[in-house]
Amino acid sequence: MGQKVNPIGLRLGINRTWDSRWYANKGEYGSLLQEDLKIREMLEEELKQAAVSKIVIERPHRKCRISIHSARPGIVIGKKGADIEKIRNKVKKFTNSEVHINIVEVRKPETDATLVAQGIAQQLERRVAFRRAMKRAVQTAMRMGAQGIRVNVGGRLGGADIARTEWYREGRVPLHTLRADVDYGVAEAETTYGIIGIKVWIFKGEIMEHDPMAHERRATEGGDAGGQGRRGPAAS
Structure with a gap:
């Protein structure tokens, strides 16, 4: 019986890339991976009504750059950027890195x-x-x-x-x-x-x-x- 593998996982490195893009040594990898999972879980809960397609996490030197792909960027940003500032403060509770959040609009x-x-x-x-x-x-x-x-x-x-x-x-x-x-x-x-x-x-x-x-x-x-x-x- 044929079973269907995840099409995105099958194409990683071919025409798709990872949603977490960072490298770490053996001692730090586990803690950083756990940070990623907690951050994603929190963001998905907080942004249920924002039509979030995917969350990309990058970790340049001592920084945590999060790109939120949303069809409703206005809901994520909030009035005068108030909501995105709240989200940034919540993310800081999970990581010691400097947090940067980018909002990417899903056009279709x-x-x-x-x-x-x-x-x-x-x-x-x-x-x-x-x-x-x-x-x-x-x-x-x-x-x-x-x-x-x-x-x-x-x-x-x-x-x-x-x-x-x-x-x-x-x-x-x-x-x-x-x-x-x-x-x-x-x-x-x-x-x-x-x-x-x-x-x-x-x-x-x-x-x-x-x-x-x-x-x-x-x-x-x-x-x-x-x-x-x-x-x-x-x-x-």
Whole structure:
């Protein structure tokens, strides 16, 4: 039986890079890694409503530079920068390094896998029918330039007694092609019946060294749309 590996982890060092970018000796590595985990956990909790796509942590000499990729940068920054100053003070409790925070705007949240998964989760928590939420997310992503998208939802769908998994796909999502720019995101919806897990794969095009348009497409997070819709049970 085929199992799906994380598409981002598979492409690290090929066309994706790490979200924590720093080096440390053996004695410091464990404590710095623990700092990273605590900082990420705190930021994700504090910025639940800010549509945060990813958090990148870099550690130049005695500094901690955090880049927050958000579709709603205004919520992160706050009025006259008040909220971001509060966040900086909270981060300082976890590290002795000098803290710098950068806010990066996600220009196309409709084609960001993590944000799409979060959007579906929020709809399920508001009791929107799961098929409608999936189809709406897929159609919006394709309209905004994705070349393919697949959405999986699993759990007690519609309040059913037995948990199951359903999926919907449009376009093509080549998981085995390493040069393919495949974004992947997960989220959980906490419903009255239990937790429903959401997984989203979005194919934005292929990245080739000899194709300058591919690098431009990667920067703008876009691509050409195409493909036919399909829905059915997940392969076991």
